[in-house]
Amino acid sequence: MPDFVDRVVLHVAAGNGGHGCASVHREKFKPLGGPDGGNGGHGGDVILEVDPNAASLLDYHRRPHRRAGNGRPGQGSNRNGADGGDVVLPVPNGTVVKSARGTVLADLVGAGTRYVVVEGGKGGLGNAALASAKRKAPGFALLGEPGTEQDLVLELKTVADVALVGFPSAGKSSLIASMSAAKPKIADYPFTTLVPNLGVVSAGDHVFTVADVPGLIEGASEGRGLGLEFLRHIERSSTLAHVLDCATPEPGRDPVSDFEVIERELRAYDEVLGDRPLSDRPRLVVLNKIDVPDGRELADLVRPEFEARGMRVFEVSAASHEGLRDLAFAMAEMVEAHRATLPPEEPTRIVLRPAAVGGVEFEVKNLGDNTYLVTGAKPTRWLRQTDFTNEEAVGYLADRLARLGIEERLAKAGAESGATVMIGTEQESVVFDWEPDIAAGAESGLGPRGTDRRLSDW
Ligand SMILES: Nc1nc2c(ncn2[C@@H]2O[C@H](COP(=O)(O)OP(=O)(O)OP(=O)(O)O)[C@@H](O)[C@H]2O)c(=O)[nH]1
Ligand SMILES: [Mg+2]
Numbered sequence: 001m002p003d004f005v006d007r008v009v010l011h012v013a014a015g016n017g018g019h020g021c022a023s024v025h026r027e028k029f030k031p032l033g034g035p036d037g038g039n040g041g042h043g044g045d046v047i048l049e050v051d052p053n054a055a056s057l058l059d060y061h062r063r064p065h066r067r068a069g070n071g072r073p074g075q076g077s078n079r080n081g082a083d084g085g086d087v088v089l090p091v092p093n094g095t096v097v098k099s100a101r102g103t104v105l106a107d108l109v110g111a112g113t114r115y116v117v118v119e120g121g122k123g124g125l126g127n128a129a130l131a132s133a134k135r136k137a138p139g140f141a142l143l144g145e146p147g148t149e150q151d152l153v154l155e156l157k158t159v160a161d162v163a164l165v166g167f168p169s170a171g172k173s174s175l176i177a178s179m180s181a182a183k184p185k186i187a188d189y190p191f192t193t194l195v196p197n198l199g200v201v202s203a204g205d206h207v208f209t210v211a212d213v214p215g216l217i218e219g220a221s222e223g224r225g226l227g228l229e230f231l232r233h234i235e236r237s238s239t240l241a242h243v244l245d246c247a248t249p250e251p252g253r254d255p256v257s258d259f260e261v262i263e264r265e266l267r268a269y270d271e272v273l274g275d276r277p278l279s280d281r282p283r284l285v286v287l288n289k290i291d292v293p294d295g296r297e298l299a300d301l302v303r304p305e306f307e308a309r310g311m312r313v314f315e316v317s318a319a320s321h322e323g324l325r326d327l328a329f330a331m332a333e334m335v336e337a338h339r340a341t342l343p344p345e346e347p348t349r350i351v352l353r354p355a356a357v358g359g360v361e362f363e364v365k366n367l368g369d370n371t372y373l374v375t376g377a378k379p380t381r382w383l384r385q386t387d388f389t390n391e392e393a394v395g396y397l398a399d400r401l402a403r404l405g406i407e408e409r410l411a412k413a414g415a416e417s418g419a420t421v422m423i424g425t426e427q428e429s430v431v432f433d434w435e436p437d438i439a440a441g442a443e444s445g446l447g448p449r450g451t452d453r454r455l456s457d458w
Contacts, residue, residue, distance in 0.1 A: 010066065013068070015042075017122045020124035037127040041082045091154060118149060166243035206336060238281065
């Protein structure tokens with residue numbers, strides 16, 4: 001059994017919603033009481049969550065079927081069924097979620113990032129909730145919705161600023177061991193490294209991560225050696241460092257030809273990658289093993305070849321640590337240059353999905369000055385997903401609250417046209433403008449008034 005798994009097929013099933021209950025209230029001497037069948041509970045969701053402590057997908061390789069809890073049925077005396085429990089599956093940072101057909105559904109980067117893979121079925125309404133002026137005592141209740149199921153492919157792509165690429169035994173693992181606290185396996189046979197190792201390197205105030213990728217050989221992009229599996233791990237790195245062996249001569253190889261072979265493989269992989277080609281990424285050249293006298297000589301000899309190609313060249317020894325400080329600062333500089341081109345971090349985007357809408361309680365408080373505070377409306381579950389904007393989320397919240405009768409409650413509390421409605425707490429809230437007139441036409445009279453506060457803050 002491998003102890004590192006970076007691709008698994010996983011079957012997930014959300015919980016079914018519980019059925020609603022049809023029941024009639026019974027009391028002594030009152031044979032025909034009102035309907036009192038409770039609602040079924042909602043089925044649980046299956047959620048993936050980035051856990052910085054998870055290193056591989058091994059658990060899912062071992063147990064590839066995961067199922068969330070079913071909602072319980074409603075019962076008489078207005079008892080609602082309990083919701084089924086969610087199942088939160090921890091995944092490593094950098095997990096890509098794909099459908100069985102290969103469509104990318106989510107790319108989970110950043111501790112705590114969540115993705116709801118399958119949603120639980122809604123609980124069915126009981127006859128108490130179905131009663132209306134027309135039908136005071138319905139003799140029926142609604143069935144719970146079945147939960148959805150899906151086959152997924154989870155793929156791990158290492159997230160590191162710098163990727164070390166090179167032939168087997170060039171000294172990539174030795175370098176990462178000398179530059180960081182990582183303790184990878186080092187040996188004098190090829191393909192010692194079978195899984196990417198990650199190390200955290202500091203150079204002055206700079207901190208960045210380095211991944212040691214298993215050795216690449218000619219034909220890797222066609223799957224030779226450890227091939228594509230491992231090219232995938234360098235996709236997310238902004239900087240590539242070619243590690244070249246200057247001390248272990250082999251027939252038909254030298255540092256320049258090794259470099260050319262690896263470059264060719266990177267270019268060939270570009271076709272697989274499409275829009276984020278590897279061959280365009282900033283790279284530097286590390287001539288390793290200069291503690292060996294012949295190695296130093298060869299390094300000096302080939303250096304101009306690389307400089308002529310516009311590469312920055314570092315002569316180092318992972319064994320004696322010579323040259324590693326300069327190398328670390330150069331890497332830090334390249335990583336910082338890349339980070340500077342990134343757009344400023346976007347505020348957290350979230351999706352609000354009140355789990356049990358019927359169960360959300362809220363209070364409307366008049367703060368004076370036509371301003372109203374709605375407290376306690378925090379949905380029971382908050383789920384993060386990247387493809388929703390804050391505005392959409394606010395709109396969604398407004399919509400749900402509208403269904404809960406917030407319009408009437410605001411009107412009852414005396415809110416007039418143009419009222420400021422704050423949802424949250426006095427310290428943290430999302431602010432809406434309230435227009436009861438619009439409400440008549442639109443589903444919700446609450447329109448988001450762009451707020452700079454993060455919804456996730458409250
Ligand atoms: N003399 C000397 N030997 C080195 C140096 N760096 C690595 N080696 C040796 O080279 C061999 C391969 O080192 P690794 O760090 O395992 O090489 P790798 O590139 O990670 O190899 P793979 O994991 O197989 O791709 C080991 O025997 C190391 O001890 C160095 O700077 N000087
Ligand atoms: Mg190695």
